[in-house]
Amino acid sequence: MILVAENLGWSAGRTEIVSGIDLEIRKGERLGLVGPNGSGKSTLLKLIAGIRSPGRGRVLLKGKPLSAMRRGEIARTIALVEQQADTGERINVRDAVELGRTPWLSALQPWSEKDDAIVEEALAAVSMTAFAKRSWATLSGGERQRVHIARALAQRPEILLLDEPANHLDVHHQLAILRLVFALPVTTVVALHDLNQALECDRIGVMDRGRLVALGPPADVLTADCLHGIFGVGASVLTDPADGARVFRFRTLS
Numbered sequence: 001m002i003l004v005a006e007n008l009g010w011s012a013g014r015t016e017i018v019s020g021i022d023l024e025i026r027k028g029e030r031l032g033l034v035g036p037n038g039s040g041k042s043t044l045l046k047l048i049a050g051i052r053s054p055g056r057g058r059v060l061l062k063g064k065p066l067s068a069m070r071r072g073e074i075a076r077t078i079a080l081v082e083q084q085a086d087t088g089e090r091i092n093v094r095d096a097v098e099l100g101r102t103p104w105l106s107a108l109q110p111w112s113e114k115d116d117a118i119v120e121e122a123l124a125a126v127s128m129t130a131f132a133k134r135s136w137a138t139l140s141g142g143e144r145q146r147v148h149i150a151r152a153l154a155q156r157p158e159i160l161l162l163d164e165p166a167n168h169l170d171v172h173h174q175l176a177i178l179r180l181v182f183a184l185p186v187t188t189v190v191a192l193h194d195l196n197q198a199l200e201c202d203r204i205g206v207m208d209r210g211r212l213v214a215l216g217p218p219a220d221v222l223t224a225d226c227l228h229g230i231f232g233v234g235a236s237v238l239t240d241p242a243d244g245a246r247v248f249r250f251r252t253l254s
């Protein structure tokens with residue numbers, strides 16, 4: 001297991017936001033996190049990224065407690081693309097992506113041509129090369145999202161955590177980003193609202209009111225009962241005649 005959460009919990013004041021999370025993340029898997037608004041997906045991602053300290057339980061990264069690791073050491077392994085993340089307004093796109101290299105730089109290892117090449121590759125991966133000199137402040141929401149993903153790619157993490165990466169993106173870029181993310185040779189944990197996109201994950205974790213209530217292959221987890229009970233919707237599973245893929249069609253419950 002590359003990352004293990006043991007009885008993880010976090011509270012805001014006296015309100016438990018997530019609790020009792022036991023989760024073993026396998027090296028190389030694509031794990032989707034789904035759940036209603038406010039069910040704790042972002043909080044769980046922040047806890048496993050080490051940017052929020054758990055109130056209870058612990059996170060082990062390759063067997064080592066996250067709490068015993070330095071920030072830079074964690075950042076060389078885990079990158080998190082947050083929802084609505086912001087970046088200093090005055091920087092340009094390339095500067096924002098270069099920030100991804102920070103955990104790898106030191107007095108003994110200053111910026112090199114290799115870092116330039118990694119940044120250029122990351123910009124190209126999200127089709128933002130032509131925007132490299134543009135000021136961050138002038139970007140649209142979807143362009144910012146793609147730059148955040150490029151920054152995370154430049155970090156060259158072993159574990160990539162993404163909170164709603166397709167948010168703000170037009171349908172072309174949604175498909176392109178998810179295809180890119182799912183093809184990366186890294187472990188990926190991705191919070192998703194689109195349950196059809198979630199079907200592409202190896203495993204799905206379902207969050208409900210701060211708890212991980214189901215975990216397993218998409219077909220086992222995203223059942224009609226689950227969709228009814230957790231999301232309060234009815235769903236039919238249709239087959240796409242183009243390629244035989246399963247797709248959900250949702251309806252409100254009368």
Ligand SMILES: Nc1ncnc2c1ncn2[C@@H]1O[C@H](COP(=O)(O)OP(=O)(O)OP(=O)(O)O)[C@@H](O)[C@H]1O
Binds near residue numbers: 012037
């Ligand atoms: N610092 C905080 N103080 C108080 N409440 C918080 C804090 N952070 C999160 N919450 C609450 O915790 C709950 C879980 O939030 P979280 O952002 O983890 O959910 P989510 O599943 O990612 O939601 P969404 O799908 O809407 O993005 C929400 O009700 C939120 O309002």
